[in-house]
Amino acid sequence: MSAFTMRGQWIFAAPLPFIGAPSGLRPYLHLPRPDSIWVSWWSDADSQTYVDFGTSESDLATTVTGSRDVFASHYVYHSAKLSDLQPNTYYYYRVRTESTSSAVFRFRTAKALGSKDHDFKALIIGDNQIVEKESAGDTLHRYEKLMERAVTKIRALHGNKPIEEIIDVIVMPGDQVDYGNNQQWRHLHFYCARIVSAHVAIMTTVGNHETYGDSGLDRYRRLFRYEEVDYGGIAGPDGDTYYSHQMSNVVFVHTNSEIGSNATQTQWVRDITNQVKTDSKVDWVVSICHRPYQAEQYLGDISSWLRNTAVPILNESEKHFLNIGAHHHIYHRGQVRDHPNYHIISGGSAWDQYWGQSGREADYDDVQKSINQWAWQLLEIDQAAEKAEVVCYGEANCRLPADQRWIYNSREIDRFHRIKGKEGPLQPTVINNFDTPQTQPVTIRSSAYRSDTDELLNSVHYQISSTNAFTDFEIDEIVDYENYYGDTGAPDYTPVDIHAGRNILEYHLTENRLSNGEYYLRIRHRDRNATWSAWSPVESVEITGSASSSPRISMASQVVSAGADVSVQYTHGPGNAKDWIGIYKPGDTPGGPASTIWVYVNGPAGTAVLANSGKLEAGREYFAAFFENDGYTEMAPRISFYHGNRPVLALAQNTYDEGDSVEVDYSNVDQSGNRIQLFRAGSVPGRDQPVQNQVLSDASGTWNLIGLEKGYYFAVVMSSSGSIEISERVSFQLGERIASLSLAKSHFPHGDDITATFANGPAHPKDWLGIYRKGDDPGTGELILYHYVDGRAGGNATIVEDVPVGDYFMALFTNDSYTEVSNRVEFSVSPKNFKLDAFNYDGQSGEARMVWKTQSHVNYTLQKSYDLKTWKDVDTYPGNGGNVDITTMVSEQDTRSFFRIVMSD
The missing domain is CATH 2.60.40.380 (Purple acid phosphatase-like, N-terminal)
Known part of the structure; x- marks a missing residue:
């Protein structure tokens, strides 16, 4: 048994014993106020x-x-x-x-609002919805173990004082239950928190699992009294489901990721931020959102609203220093790109998640650590030092055997801080001499890290652009001094620092990394207080000797608003004095009809602004092309775009009964032959054929969809050619149990792979196949095994994990929920190695008695041979879970007989 220490070694340790909470009625505290x-x-x-x-x-x-x-x-x-x-x-x-x-x-x-006389501490522990117990006969849930470990460690850090003398509040970032029914709220969440819930108040957040079985969150609202609390009189308009509260000089903002971009919630976040900016009684802001800011596994399964809307608003005040997320069942920590702000995934102890499971993983430069451990965090605010520090403790690893799983014994796996008013690093410089052209490979070298404080170097940000305004980038990468991504695999699953031994003050350009041409580069340093230095002076470098130079053009969007100028970014041009960009109508051949608009570019790279001046017609497609030296030789692939209004689509609802007609309202449409198209989920417009199509001739109206088969659909307005999406998509489902699911056979020998075929799924990132015992109900019954299908609408999925012997059904579920979207397919798993329970031979009668236990849905054929070459069927016995007890003649000749039993579906 071993335990992990960052930048250290594995050491042997025995798991600490679990004591459990005393028996008897133990109440639950929440909503702590002064x-x-x-x-x-x-x-x-x-x-x-x-x-x-x-x-x-x-x-x-x-x-x-x-x-x-x-x-x-x-x-x-x-x-x-x-x-x-x-x-x-x-x-x-x-x-x-x-x-x-x-x-x-x-x-x-709670301490008085605005109080700065006493330090503040919060336990962060969440996403603990797992119902599963660790082993047979175990009375403790994972969550109960994790909570006891956290309380034990916190008390040990503070002289074993009672927990209420140490912690001010417990913050949970969602998925407090696996299924939002009475049983799990009482016997999972309240029960497993009982070691601490009578002494320290718990504040919860809505996650996706709270909504399962309680879609309107009626039960959640009845349990908690969050509608009574607000920060500065700014109440959450939806009562309990999102709210803010102040403790001491800290404001906690609990958002609801399940309604996401709701305009009312967005305005509420803005109102809080605006008030925080000038509130002298608030020094720190912590936001909580169940779906995280970023994730390196199950890519894209985050809250886009949090990332693109809420956090940028909150970061208008540097008082916002931490966002707490969950949803992914690992620990992760990163820094927001341009702000002194951290984001974490708490870790919890929910359903197993591990490296390689998702099939889609990526190392993002705004995530510094992703560690596959069940973890919790302690937030401490030192008021005198104006310092907030978060320490993360790892407890267990789902990949380890059950008897070795809890070996870390509150091992520190991360520590980060934010200190107010502390100066950032000094401005760095690029120390290379680029007076002469450079042939790659080339190493960009930063000056040494310098600071007037005791803060150490955390990150170097490298930017290389073809323009000195840095409007587009060849390289835009943040490199951290440590970067935990992946693990070593069996047997220890040790987290791996893939930057170990790397000198982050150097950045290596490999051969042909940049095409020939002139580039501009700059760097900046970030310290471990999450503060950036100023950018270095800009340096220029000419690259030569690359194998090829490929001019490129790009546009920020394929939709250009009616009347607006057109901006085209160009890179890797030859740099001729009269290289130019022109805009043409589809079907035009440059050199024949004149361009609609054109402009000479300046140098090999930059941004060309083509003044519209009424020359482009609203509601039409065009293409931009990059030409060489006043001629018509095109140097780069064309870019198609649409010039006109962006249509708006709306639905009255998102779910319809099979046979219903669906009305899609459209508005703000250019009357130019644009078309509204309907696709099945998972389709790619412009490549796949639409289910229905209609050319639009009015600026607004309603598209009536009649006679649709049940399915998951989205509607979108396309340009007249059908190649450019010019509106946002609107999605809906028609009917229930829409997807189809099948297995190649209904019986599998134990240990064999199980391949499922599915079609017409909703294509959400966390759609999954679940296996349950026959007769159990998803959400309340034991989940035997789950397998994510990587956001596909259809295809094959192979279950390679062990499914115990038994009778089961499989179904497709959508978006990490317990909503079944397919038919159920029943199957069984039987012992692969057959064993007779009894074999008795009577020499006088020449008969043998055989007894064995059968498996349901398996046929057992008794065969006989005299030479082990030719086998003859004696009889077939259908399995029903009971015993077969038969007597058969051993020999019909004066020779030995051989028997075997063959299993089949």
Whole structure:
């Protein structure tokens, strides 16, 4: 057994024992305020709700009568609000009903808003929805183990003081349950947090799993009282599902990734940011969004709203220093590209995720560490030093055998910080002498890292552009001093620093990396306080000797607004005085009809702005071409674009019953023969044939879709040629259980691969195949095995993992949910190696008795031979899970007989 230490070695350690929480009723705290807190607990049927509390364990003089909410039979939720409390004060309390009373517990109220007199600490632990226990007979869930480990470590770091004397709040970034039903809220989330929930308040966030079985989040709203809290009077318009709260001088912004780009939520984030900027009682802002800012596995399965909208708004204030995400079940940490802001994936202990599982992985330069471990984090704010620090502790690895899994014993795997008011690194320089043309390979060298502080070098940012304005890039890469990506594989699965031994003050241009021509380059340094230096002075370099030079042109978008000028970026041109870019209509041959607009370029690279001046017609396609030296020789592939309005599509709903007609409203359309097209999910417009097509002649209207087969679809407006998407897509589904799923056979010997064929899926990044035991229900029954299908609408998927002997069904589920989108296919797995339970031979009668246990859906054929060459069927016995007990004649001749049993579907 071994444990991992960053930049260190593996050491041997035995897993710490698990003690578990004491028995008895243990309440749950949430919504901590300087003057109040909510207390809740579950019972089977009790009708009374009381909380006795006071500032002394021996004098619980105040009693509050709370309320009860009957969710279902045996699911009674009791809650009470303790009010008129004093800030930063310890209170003792017990909860009771007519039949049960708890032990006496202690908690500490939140510090006064804006308080900077005391340090602040928060436990970050989330995405712990797994129901699975670690081994047979185990009474602890993964989440329960992770929570106990976190509490044990935090107490050990602080002299084993009670946890409520150390931690101010526990922050959870979503997927507190696997399925949002009563059973999992009570017996998973509340139960597994019981070691700490009676002493420190927990604040949750909506994840995708909370919505399964509770799509409107009605249950979630009934459990928590987040609608009562806000920062600065800016309430979350959707009540409990997204909210903000201030503790001391820290504002936590809990967003809802499941509604994402909702305009109301976006405005709420902007309102909070605008107020934070000038609020002297707020120094730190932490945002929480279940779907993360970035991910190096399951590429694209992030919150685009968070990345492109929410974080840029929040980063308008440097008080925002941390975004906490989840959804991916590994730990990850990175830095936002241009701001002193960190983003993490907390790690949790949910469904197994490991390197190589997703089939699509990438090393992004805004992620510094991705580590396949179940982890939690401790956020500490040192008020005197104006320093926020996050330390991450690894506990377990899903790839290790169950008896070795929890070997890390709270091993520190990451530590990062943000200190206010600290100067950044000094400006670097490029120290190469580029006075003469350079032939690659070439190494770009930075000056040594320099700083007037004690901060060390974290990153070097290299930019190489063909323009001195750095409007387009040949190289735009951030290189960190350490970059944990991947692992060593079996047996230890050690995280790998792929930058170990790399001198990040050097950047190597390999042979032919840049085409011939002149380039501009600059660098900057980032320290471990996430602060950038100024850019270095710009240097120029001429590259020669490359095998080929390939001029290129590009445009930021294939849709240019009506009346706007056209900007075309060009690179790797020959640099002739009269190289030029022209715009033509489709079908025109340069050198025949005159160009609609043209302009000479300046040098081998840059941006050409072609002034429209009313020369381009709205609602038409054009193409841009790059020509050599006042001639008509085209040096680069053409770029097609559309000039005109961007149409807007809208649907009344996203889900329709089979047989319904679907109305797609369109507006802002140029009346020019553009066409609205309907595709099945997974199709590529311009390549695949549309299901339906209609040429548009009006600026607005409704497209009625009638007679559609059930399926997943999207509509989009295309240019008249059908090659350019000029609107955003709108997607919908028609019917249920749309996808089809099949297996080549219904029985598999144990250990054999199982290949499934599916079609007409919704093509979401985390669509998955799930295997359940026959008769179980997804979301509540045990998930035997899952396999992501890599965002494909159809194809084959092979299950290579071990499926135990038994009877099962398989179905296709969409977008990491428990929504079944295909038919169920039943199959069985039987023992591969057959074994007789009994064989008895009676020499006098010449008969043999054979007994064996059968597997359902398997046929057993008894065969007989006298020479081991020729076999004759004796009889066939269909398997039903019971025993076969037969007697057969051993020999019909004066010779030995041989028997064998053959299994088949």
